[in-house]
Amino acid sequence: MKTTLDSTFAALGDATRRSILAMLLEDDMAVTDVAEPFEMSLAAISKHLIILTRAGLISQEKRGRVKWCKLEPDALRDASIWMQGFGQFEAIHLDAFERFLDQELSG
Amino acid sequence: MKTTLDSTFAALGDATRRSILAMLLEDDMAVTDVAEPFEMSLAAISKHLIILTRAGLISQEKRGRVKWCKLEPDALRDASIWMQGFGQFEAIHLDAFERFLDQELSG
DNA sequence: GCAATCGTCAACCATTTGGTTGAATGTCTG
DNA sequence: CAGACATTCAACCAAATGGTTGACGATTGC
Numbered sequence: 001m002k003t004t005l006d007s008t009f010a011a012l013g014d015a016t017r018r019s020i021l022a023m024l025l026e027d028d029m030a031v032t033d034v035a036e037p038f039e040m041s042l043a044a045i046s047k048h049l050i051i052l053t054r055a056g057l058i059s060q061e062k063r064g065r066v067k068w069c070k071l072e073p074d075a076l077r078d079a080s081i082w083m084q085g086f087g088q089f090e091a092i093h094l095d096a097f098e099r100f101l102d103q104e105l106s107g
Numbered sequence: 108m109k110t111t112l113d114s115t116f117a118a119l120g121d122a123t124r125r126s127i128l129a130m131l132l133e134d135d136m137a138v139t140d141v142a143e144p145f146e147m148s149l150a151a152i153s154k155h156l157i158i159l160t161r162a163g164l165i166s167q168e169k170r171g172r173v174k175w176c177k178l179e180p181d182a183l184r185d186a187s188i189w190m191q192g193f194g195q196f197e198a199i200h201l202d203a204f205e206r207f208l209d210q211e212l213s214g
Numbered sequence: 215g216c217a218a219t220c221g222t223c224a225a226c227c228a229t230t231t232g233g234t235t236g237a238a239t240g241t242c243t244g
Numbered sequence: 245c246a247g248a249c250a251t252t253c254a255a256c257c258a259a260a261t262g263g264t265t266g267a268c269g270a271t272t273g274c
Contacts, residue, residue, distance in 0.1 A: 006120050013117030044233055065241040065250050083187045151263055172220045172271040
């Protein structure tokens with residue numbers, strides 16, 4: 001029986017999916033547009049989106065023939081709380097995260 | 108090519124491994140002692156420890172016939188930076204804020 | 215020396231992941 | 245209605261996970 005934390009962390013364990021989440025920070029996106037920057041099939045992206053949805057990290061809403069993907073940051077909060085339980089990390093800086101983000105999106 | 112972040116998050120996506128990390132917060136432990144509270148074989152725990160080691164979350168040092176497991180918080184720190192930054196980034200993003208406002212006004 | 219202990223390895227199994235291609239479904243548009 | 249578009253489904257594949265049992269190589273202690 002997989003907990004939410006299991007599926008959340010597992011979903012984050014793939015660079016493609018983390019990139020998708022970063023893209024969705026900007027705005028909601030259709031599946032086709034999510035897939036556009038990646039060099040893999042639409043079906044592969046569709047599977048990634050299913051995994052992200054099961055993990056509660058995004059939600060998908062179909063309007064007409066377009067399925068919109070929306071970031072759902074709540075699931076991340078639980079994972080973040082778990083991590084903070086380790087409490088021994090130095091101060092978190094936003095610019096450090098932005099370097100991560102750039103690296104993820106460019107790689 | 109799996110980044111460290113990939114293997115770190117993937118390693119965290121299992122409750123047994125997260126429990127092991129929590130145990131190692133207290134002190135370094137031998138493999139047999141790590142396995143003791145779990146209802147699974149020693150070999151299964153050994154595999155979990157290999158995954159945690161590959162992810163950089165722990166290190167293992169053999170002294171005599173005992174292999175000691177030690178928490179290595181650096182890998183966790185990187186993952187934590189990613190998540191914390193993600194949350195902050197989302198919180199301050201204008202579009203996200205506007206969506207939040209729309210939701211509040213309509214619902 | 216010999217037996218117990220520590221831990222991994224090897225083989226096996228079922229399930230999931232991460233990808234492909236091609237067909238199918240649903241929806242818009244001309 | 246016909247065709248284009250958006251997305252998933254189905255079948256397939258290779259590799260990784262998560263678990264088992266049993267054998268094995270070190271190491272320790274009597």
